[in-house]
Amino acid sequence: MKVAVVHEWLTTFAGSEKALEQILKLFPEADVFCIVDFLPEPDRGFLEGHRIKTTFIQKLPFAKRKYRSYLPLMPVAIGMLDLTGYDLVISSNHAVANGVKTKSDQLHVSYTYSPMRYAWDLREQYLKESGLDKGLKGFAARMILSWLKRWDYRAAQNVDHFICISEYIRKRIKSAYGRDSAVVYPPVDTDFFQPGKNSREYYLAASRMVPYKMMPLIVSAFSKMPDRRLVVIGDGPELERVRQCAGGNIEILGYQDNFVLKEYLQTAKALVFAAEEDFGIIPVEAQACGTPVIGYGIGGLLETVNGLDESSPTGVLFFEQSIQAIKQAVDKFEQNADRILPGNCRANALNFSEENFRNNFKNYINEILRAA
16 A cells, blocks of 8 residues: 655654654655755654655745745645555644645545644634734635645645644634544653653743733743742743743743753653643653643643542643633642652553554544545
């Protein structure tokens, strides 16, 4: 069986690339198609032995830094990829990968992280962050995103089977596309993220500094709890706001690599997480280190963190993105910390291991192939 894997863009080794890495382990002879490939050399090891084919956008001016600016051209580019001769096409999709052209004798399976968020439910936030929310540019951008939404719906109807990353996204796929999907949770490197030292002296917030991650909110909440220490890891456009919110009990480290992140996860009292996530990998990485999570109880987090009402809790959930809700959750955590055992955190994280991902993904593909 000849397999093609379509991944939107290769620029960083982040969550979707970790899933791509495991998919390629299942299909070591697969060819990889993407819109652009600017992945740095240190991160390319998992692509060794795979042919990488890109689109015309790869050669357009400033594509390396501004590839997202070519979003209006991406449906055209993805539709021009030649997948002739492949039996199985797997799209790794959160934007346009579902738009590849396949024939009736080919099987197209989409592993969808989310329907295109800036076309569906985060349009205004995307426009504001891009500075495209006003004037003629704003009007044009809204027209383009409305067209992309219609195109995305049509592209989804040509997918044979959907696999998604959480029950939360399964509902969004049903709402957006009217399609059913199976859940296969993304892979977390539980071999790398393991329990370590037990000196639990501080809370940790670690994330990209972008608006929906709510890092300034977490920092503001801890600034009002001067007796509790918070360490902050991450970088991005919200970093200056985070610094402005920080009191003397807060240490801001900026970007750190995975080895440093692991050390802080291993020794934190708890990870504090305030984003509404489709899945959320770092709360699982924290639990893999035996560390509880104090998290916003909506979205994918409800599937990865066991709250205090569970028999083996792994964290404390709060249900409002506010300073007061975070403060109350921290108080509740400290009152119940003896109930949240490192072993239970670790055991829960193992449900999302790379091995489980490969087994569940492979089993679903085999089930589809048997039924074809």
